[in-house]
Amino acid sequence: MADAIAVLNAGSSSIKYSLFLVRGKDLAPSLRGQVEGLYTRPRFVAKNAAGELLEETTWAEGVQLGHAGALDHLVPFVRAHLGRDTLAAIGHRVVHGGMEYTRPVRMDAAVLQSLEQFVPLAPLHQPHNLSPIRVLLERMPELPQVACFDTAFHRSNPEVAQMFALPARFHAQGVRRYGFHGLSYEYIASVLPQVDARAAQGRTVVMHLGNGASMCALREGASVASTMGFTAVDGLPMGTRCGAIDPGVILYLVGQRGMDVRAVEKLIYNESGLLGVSGLSSDMRALLASDDPGARTAIDLYLYRIRRELGSLAAALGGLDAIVFTAGIGEHAAFIRQRICEDAAWLGVQLDGVANAKDGPRISPAGGRVGAWVVPTNEELMIARHTHALLAA
Numbered sequence: 001m002a003d004a005i006a007v008l009n010a011g012s013s014s015i016k017y018s019l020f021l022v023r024g025k026d027l028a029p030s031l032r033g034q035v036e037g038l039y040t041r042p043r044f045v046a047k048n049a050a051g052e053l054l055e056e057t058t059w060a061e062g063v064q065l066g067h068a069g070a071l072d073h074l075v076p077f078v079r080a081h082l083g084r085d086t087l088a089a090i091g092h093r094v095v096h097g098g099m100e101y102t103r104p105v106r107m108d109a110a111v112l113q114s115l116e117q118f119v120p121l122a123p124l125h126q127p128h129n130l131s132p133i134r135v136l137l138e139r140m141p142e143l144p145q146v147a148c149f150d151t152a153f154h155r156s157n158p159e160v161a162q163m164f165a166l167p168a169r170f171h172a173q174g175v176r177r178y179g180f181h182g183l184s185y186e187y188i189a190s191v192l193p194q195v196d197a198r199a200a201q202g203r204t205v206v207m208h209l210g211n212g213a214s215m216c217a218l219r220e221g222a223s224v225a226s227t228m229g230f231t232a233v234d235g236l237p238m239g240t241r242c243g244a245i246d247p248g249v250i251l252y253l254v255g256q257r258g259m260d261v262r263a264v265e266k267l268i269y270n271e272s273g274l275l276g277v278s279g280l281s282s283d284m285r286a287l288l289a290s291d292d293p294g295a296r297t298a299i300d301l302y303l304y305r306i307r308r309e310l311g312s313l314a315a316a317l318g319g320l321d322a323i324v325f326t327a328g329i330g331e332h333a334a335f336i337r338q339r340i341c342e343d344a345a346w347l348g349v350q351l352d353g354v355a356n357a358k359d360g361p362r363i364s365p366a367g368g369r370v371g372a373w374v375v376p377t378n379e380e381l382m383i384a385r386h387t388h389a390l391l392a393a
């Protein structure tokens with residue numbers, strides 16, 4: 001019998017989960033998986049520590065499982081896998097921590113209530129991050145639950161990178177750039193010294209390209225800038241989010257086109273991005289497989305925005321030593337990585353096409369001036385480490 005830490009990571013299109021056994025100071029992975037495509041084609045996958053498939057379930061075309069339905073399937077499965085081991089704690093990804101939550105925190109009713117203020121700032125995530133916490137606080141109040149924040153890692157950004165050019169009182173009140181995917185970037189920064197020692201000590205841009213997508217500039221492993229801002233709708237176009245948009249467009253939609261706040265929220269969070277531009281799908285796999293002109297336009301716009309943001313982040317860093325690809329698209333879509341690397345040739349990025357076709361890890365020729373890497377992210381391990389450390393403290 002051992003103590004176990006369970007981890008829940010509710011993303012916009014998936015719930016990822018893990019179980020770790022506590023072995024002194026170490027965490028041994030015991031179970032890992034996800035329910036992906038929650039709003040397109042749900043698929044449940046569970047793998048053991050050796051990476052062997054334990055279960056795979058694909059629901060029929062058109063079934064929308066959503067976050068709640070996925071948990072109904074997931075919880076009994078994890079409980080059965082737990083067997084005689086004791087659940088010591090659950091670590092959760094919580095996307096928005098605002099100004100107040102800059103490090104992981106033990107959950108209670110007061111913290112939960114305070115985190116609910118950020119639901120309007122992360123409508124695709126925060127409700128799904130908080131609802132399992134709420135249920136477990138009611139049903140198992142003695143079980144420690146720890147919230148780990150996507151925003152926390154970016155608090156090392158210089159003040160100027162966190163500011164909007166609004167009157168100063170807004171900044172003081174928390175209307176500022178927070179940045180997201182911080183647990184993913186923190187994990188990448190933690191393994192970078194083993195991947196590319198020069199990049200770990202230098203200037204690296206990490207591209208987290210999943211259903212949500214952002215990019216982060218790391219200097220000596222610390223975040224100095226990122227593409228997401230006050231909310232996770234900023235920056236790159238994503239599966240269904242528009243990314244950076246002239247705020248005048250929002251004023252025009254509300255003032256001249258009669259749209260209310262809810263309608264605009266739905267437009268920019270759920271109906272835009274790859275889905276909106278292509279008119280076909282939010283899933284990069286579907287777009288890559290399609291010869292529809294809309295799919296090509298959506299991919300071209302996605303790549304164009306990445307190209308421009310890479311230049312912007314390299315400017316913030318004053319140069320570039322490495323780029324790292326991660327998350328669903330970054331880890332698996334060789335064609336997207338190839339195009340991004342070709343677009344970045346002016347920055348000194350070169351591509352090793354053979355290595356890229358095999359998903360890396362190194363996809364630039366050895367000895368090149370700028371390293372290019374594929375590094376699978378592991379937000380769940382980061383959350384488990386934080387949870388373990390907070391319990392031990």
Ligand SMILES: Nc1ncnc2c1ncn2[C@@H]1O[C@H](COP(=O)(O)OP(=O)(O)O)[C@@H](O)[C@H]1O
Nearest residue numbers: 011013014210211212283284327328329332333
């Ligand atoms: N083999 C693949 N080729 C291209 N895209 C992929 C592949 N596998 C996954 N993806 C993309 O990754 C996205 C999901 O990324 P992920 O990081 O798991 O998302 P989330 O933001 O929900 O955490 C999917 O929308 C899909 O487009």
Ligand SMILES: CC(=O)OP(=O)(O)O
Nearest residue numbers: 011012180210212232
């Ligand atoms: C913050 C965010 O967009 O997360 P995800 O990519 O998991 O949807």
Ligand SMILES: [Mg+2]
Nearest residue numbers: 011012210212
């Ligand atoms: Mg994610």
